[in-house]
Amino acid sequence: MDSECLDLIRARRTVRRFTPQPLRPDEVEAVIEAAMYAPSRLNRQPWHFLIVEDPEVKHEIAEILRVHPYIEEAPVLVVVCGRPASSPTWLMDISAATENLLLAATALDLGSAWVAAPDTTLWSILEEHLRWRLHIPQDIRMASVVALGHAAEHPARHERAERFDPLKVHYGAWERVGASQELAAGGGAARR
Numbered sequence: 001m002d003s004e005c006l007d008l009i010r011a012r013r014t015v016r017r018f019t020p021q022p023l024r025p026d027e028v029e030a031v032i033e034a035a036m037y038a039p040s041r042l043n044r045q046p047w048h049f050l051i052v053e054d055p056e057v058k059h060e061i062a063e064i065l066r067v068h069p070y071i072e073e074a075p076v077l078v079v080v081c082g083r084p085a086s087s088p089t090w091l092m093d094i095s096a097a098t099e100n101l102l103l104a105a106t107a108l109d110l111g112s113a114w115v116a117a118p119d120t121t122l123w124s125i126l127e128e129h130l131r132w133r134l135h136i137p138q139d140i141r142m143a144s145v146v147a148l149g150h151a152a153e154h155p156a157r158h159e160r161a162e163r164f165d166p167l168k169v170h171y172g173a174w175e176r177v178g179a180s181q182e183l184a185a186g187g188g189a190a191r192r
C-alpha cells in the first residue's frame, strides 16, 4: 500500500554519520513542533526538549555514553525529557513524541538517531551529569538523546520483505491452528 506518509515511515532510518552543515533554527523548531503533535494519555503532553549545540556538552555526552563520533558530529542533540509527575505514562508519551520527531526530520531530509534509554548504567550517569550541567530541574527525567543533522550516510529505506514479520501479528487470538503457516505463506488480511 502506498501513501506519502507510509513512504516517509519506510524512509526513516537511523543515521550515525553527519556532515558539518548546521541546522537552521526553523528546521529545529519544525521537528520539535511535530514531536508535540504526538498522542499522550489524557493529553497531558509531559514532554520537554532540550536543544544542545555546544560542542563541549556534546563531547561530554559522547564520552559518557561512549558513542563516537556521531554524537559530536551532529550539529544538534535533542535531549528528550519528561515530567513523571504529569503522567504515569510519561515515558510512552515522550516516546511517541520522539518517533514524530524522527519522522519529521526524515520529511525535512535530515538524518536522525535515537540514542540510549533511561535506567541503564551509562544513562543514569549522563542524566546526573546533564541535570547539573544544564540546570535541569529535579522533577524532570531525561529519556534519550536524538542526534540531528544532515546525513553523511544514507541507509537504505525499509522494505516490507526485510521488516514486516507476519508471525508477529496475531489476529483475533494469539494463535489459531494453521494460522501462522497461512500468514507465513503470504496470507494475512487478504486471506481472512
Ligand SMILES: Cc1cc2nc3c(=O)[nH]c(=O)nc-3n(C[C@H](O)[C@H](O)[C@H](O)COP(=O)(O)O)c2cc1C
Pocket: 012, 013, 014, 015, 016, 113, 114, 115, 116, 117, 155
Ligand atoms: C529506545 C531506543 C534506544 C536506542 N539507542 C540507540 C543507541 O544507543 N545507539 C544507536 O546507535 N542506536 C540506538 N537506537 C536506534 C536503533 O539501533 C535502531 O532504531 C534500530 O537498529 C533499527 O534501525 P532503524 O532505526 O534504521 O530502523 C535506539 C532506538 C531506540 C528506540
